[in-house]
Amino acid sequence: MKKEGEVRIPSGCAICGIFSRDGSPVNGGTIAKSIALMHNRSNGLGGGFAGYGIYPAYKDYYALHIFYDNLKAREETERFLDSHFDIINLSKIPTKQVESITDAPLIWRYFVSPLVHKIQDSQLEENEYTARCMIRINNSIDGAYVFSCGKNMGVFKAVGYPEDVAEFYRLEDYEGYAWTAHGRYPTNTPGWWGGAHPFALLDLSVVHNGEISSYDANRRAVEMYDYTCNLLTDTEVITYILDYLIRKEGLTLEESANVIAAPFWSTIAMKDQEEATRLAYLRKMYSSFLITGPFSILVGFTGGMMALNDRLKLRSLVVAEKGETTYFSSEEAAIRAIEPDLDRVWSPAGGKPVIVRLNKEAIV
């Protein structure tokens, strides 16, 4: 079977997200109901979710979600984990038999904490240490794929329609302050479990509707900074670009949005001088991270969420508010499916990020 990147994938897709700014818990079944309304935007070859605040009992540990093709991959990975992390808890991720979801890999979850002496030896801080370990597993252990490795968050994904994926992972057993969801429509590829969205590194997760025409330029650029694109799909590269810009370069989310969806030079020229200088600086400094082609993305991270369209707004994106909850979706109907009575509904402009964060007093 050919995996992604060995064939071209023009994709359709649906995305949606829920963010409760006061931290009040949202059941995983709610996001599943929202994405299910956009069933026709996917074709059953990939569905997935990211939940934040779902592991309060283990919130100080990295939650690793790993697919294994076989027992050997698991043994090898566990040996590696044992020598680099303190494993607090490990188990299979609870799943339910769903008729439409087949060929499931072994799916395991580990709550871990990096070994202190290993971190000291490496002279890295713990996020970088953990990220490097996960990239190493994905690169070097055949048949093992870490698809989620953040704290107090988790990605759940599979080949199938998103509503079936939610049932498979028993999403109604989880509650979190934020959720993103994705329904996939890869038309030229078999689709496989690792290639479903969200893509995540540490607590940063991305769901994406679109097709990145700058993929190869972006891939070459992130590979200069020690990332490896194992999956050869465009969304993976967005995750690494954002991780690089935000975590390593220290850019704000707004600045990162100005890099990946940089305005046209003609648009920059219309801005006042200070803003034009700032935008031109970001565009020149990080030119290889400009993402061209159609996209709408939702970026989840600890305590917040960002929605962003390409600068031409070639994919739909609707934002809505009700009380302390913000909703995002490819289609307004998917929001109204879970909250018919909205305070406000709007479509953000292309290239203009919409960023929501937990209120200061929110407890999660």
Add this chain to the structure above:
Amino acid sequence: MKTIDAFKLNEEELKQEIRNNQDIEVDNCLGQRYLGCALKEGNIKLVGTPGNGLAAYLDGASIYVKGNAQDAVADTMNGGLVAIEGNAGDALSYAMRGGKVYILGNAGYRAGVHMKAYKEKRSLLIIGGCTGSFLGEYLAGGTIIVLGLNCKPGMKLTGYFCANGMYAGKIYLRTDEKPVNLSDKLEFHKLDRDEKEEELRPLLEEYARIFHLNLEEILASDFSVIEADPQKSYKQIYAAV
């Protein structure tokens, strides 16, 4: 008029009901695609949020939506009337060939791209609020009117690249402010009193009546028009030499 509940039907059944009933009200619309496509006659009222591709290829029927519509409303519409008491999404009235589309609220990106007109077919798109970028791109005929009603102060009626590549038809804006980066192949001028009375009033009468708006108040504002500059035709670019 027959009233049906969209919750109780699947998408195919719903489309069938609409096709089989000339006068029908559909409550609880939620994301069902291609409602009212290519219908030649009838009066259809949709309550809720109908899905993408509403009224595509519409060919004479009237569709009234109480709620917001999503993307690709009135794609390649040929005749009839679509009135939306709410917002419309992206790619509204793409390549529309005839008939009337009235939006009370805002429209998204790429509204009225490549609209056309031919002989008695005169496509008309009126947007009560503001629009996103690429309004009327490649406009080949017909009329677009953007009113900017209830838009927040300082908000522009149009986004970037308004009327880019336009070579026929007219775009009226209820402002005297020129859209940003308007192509130098286009002419922009403020309407005088006579032009407003003769050109605009007849176009806006039905719109104001349907949405219960005060036409005199609307017409009291400044209006401008964008037209292709006949001296700067695209012929010179495309013609074989």
